[in-house]
Amino acid sequence: MKKLTCTQAKQIDLVDYLHSLGHHPVKVRHNDYWYLSPLRSENTASFKVDRRLNLWYDHGSGQGGDLIDFGTLYFNCPVGSLLARLSAGWPAPSLSFHPPKHPAGEKKAAPGSKITVLSSRPLADKSLLDYLQSRCIPPALAARFCKEVDFHLYGKQQKAIGFSNNSGGYELRSSSFKGSSSPKDVTLINNKAGALTVFEGFFNFLSFFTVNQEQQRPLTNCLILNSLAFLEKSRALMEQYPRIHLMLDRDDSGRSYTQKALKWDREKYIDRSDFYQHKKDLNDWLIRQQRSPGEQRRLRQRF
Structure with a gap:
């Protein structure tokens, strides 16, 4: 062989x-x-x-x-x-060779396959506001952290809710689109607090603020990873804080990365995902618990 x-x-x-x-x-x-x-x-x-x-x-x-x-x-x-x-297993009838479309070693993007941000402005589009409402995020609260972004992809102009990262790129979401513009990076929200809460995506961060929007005392600082791949890369930043609250997704990947952080330091890192232990993530919990004020009070009291 x-x-x-x-x-x-x-x-x-x-x-x-x-x-x-x-x-x-x-x-x-x-x-x-x-x-x-x-x-x-x-x-x-x-x-x-x-x-x-x-x-x-x-x-x-x-x-x-x-x-x-x-x-x-x-x-x-x-x-x-x-x-x-x-x-x-070769040769297999179900497999075929893929002839290269470009010189060996050179990877060229397909025309129009890269997201190009055209402009941004305050959130106003009704379809985007309706999408926020469907995710139980008050548009007025989202407007503090998000923008309405026009972008170009595959020869078509589109618009989405844009959440900016530390390097100037955007996480882009709408009811029909999920993607991100370059450069990809984390987002740090500084509330001048002594602790840090870490989220996987920005809808979970917005859910956290939705639950806590009536709090008088300052919330923790917040780190939105925008991709689990940034967890380990953000370790030095996270460990500047004495307490790091982890609110990652409860799917296999989220639980795996949570356990990785806990192995680094169980005194410093705290898994807070038990608040939504029967849900995929905090936003899923918020959507399902929106008519249960008692559940929201329980979460607020723990932070």
Whole structure:
């Protein structure tokens, strides 16, 4: 049996390969194939394969790359073991080679595939305000931290709620869109407090402020990761605080990263996700508990 090289493995069509593993796209748009992430548990498809470039990106974890990068993560194995696994099953009728669309070693973005921010202004669009209401976030509160952003993608101008990060990029959300503009980074909200609360996404941060909007005393400072990939990169920043409250999602990825932080220092890091232990995240809890003032009081009293 002749062993596949890395170059040959990277040319295996990713969509075909995922199909052979039992993963099928939830939606297809142009060259983009969207999946529920094969690498973690999720309810909304955020794992994208650009079939033209034969590359993948997991928006939930911030990871991406080619078939080698995916395979070593999926099977939790070194490159050599992955190549042996691929070689053992080759040739397979369900797989095809993906001819390169660009010179070897050069990765070019498909035309129009990069989000380009055009302008921003205060939130006013009715569809975006309605979307905030559907997530139980008061538009007036969201307006303190978010903007209405026009952006260009795949030859089309769109608009979304924009939440800026420390480097000037935006997390972009609407009822029909989830994405982010470059550069990707965390967002630190400084309330001049001595403790820090860490969130995975900005809707959970907005939910926290919604629950606590009548509080007279200052809230904690808040770090919104915008991607779990930034948790470890933010360790030095987080550990400037004596107490770090973790309010990450309660899916497999969120719980895994919470446990990672607790192993760093169980005195400093505190898992607060028990407040919404039967829900996916704090915003899911808020939506389901909006008619239960007692539950909201319980959360406010703990901070």
